[in-house]
Amino acid sequence: METLHRELDDVRSIELDNAFYVEDGTWIESLTVASNVDFDPETVLEGISGVSLFYSSEIPTASADLEIRRLTILANESYPYILSLILRQEAIPTRIVLQNDVFEVVATTRDWDQFRSMADEIQETLGEFELVSVTQNEEPGEPLDSGRLTEVLVSKLTDDQLMVLETAYTHGYFDVPRGASETDLADELDVTQSTVNERLRTAERTLLELIYGPRE
Template structure:
């Protein structure tokens, strides 16, 4: 993932959606790559030793200039590989994203001590570890494959809904605290503030309907 990031100009993030171990350090991997410029996966994959591209698909997005592509490839991962570490500690990998030179990893473990052992292993093998948050949950999250969820969302929402959500997210409207006000965001989109509010609510409702189903009340 880090080698791919180094070969793509203006890469935003690389998410490991799924992976299957083959043998001798080889994995079949599904990746979702987001960048602010278009790119050809075949160009950079051919330059990475031990990597073969099987399939690529462009995921539709809003018209804000972001390119998102989903790749399936065969990759040779030298030790230590972050997913391998997580699996050897019998933890569930919920999300693995490479962004700004760092891996953000969300995992589920049975007990706190299991997590401590995993954290120690990551720090020992990769050299650094920073705990962001810990939650106690009744049911574990789904293992990886959030990229397919994104694919479903982007094919179910309209172009207008994608544009409003993508622009709001890109400019920090959903950050806490907000990086941009509703007025500034409406000016960026060249629409009235009341129109912005209406479109945001419509897009957010569409997202919630995909998760919870239509509200019949």
């Protein structure tokens, strides 16, 4: 992931959606790559030793300035590998994303001692570890595969809904406090404020229906 991040121009993020160990340090990995520019996965991966492309598909977006691709690759990962460090402690990796040269990891552990052991190994092996937050849940988090969720979401939303959600997100509309108003979004999209409001509410309702199902 780090090498691919360096090879790509103007990449936003690389997320590890799934991975299966084969043998001799080789993994089958599914990655979701978000970039501000078009790129040819085969050409990029040709320059990375120990990596070969198995399959590539493009995830549709409403923005001409964003390209999202889901890659399935064969990669020879030398130790330490961030996923192997988590699995060695019998933790459940829920999300692993590389953004701005920093790995952001969400993982579920049985208890605080197991978490501390995982954190200590990451700190000792990689040289740095920062705890952002801890949440106690009755049920464990789901293992990696959020990239598949991305494909489902974008297939259920219209181009206009995708555009307004992406614009709202990138301009800080969902931040607390908000970094942009509906008026700001309307000006950016060159539509009326009522149109922005309608598209946001419709998109949000669609997302909630995917989670909770349609209301009776």
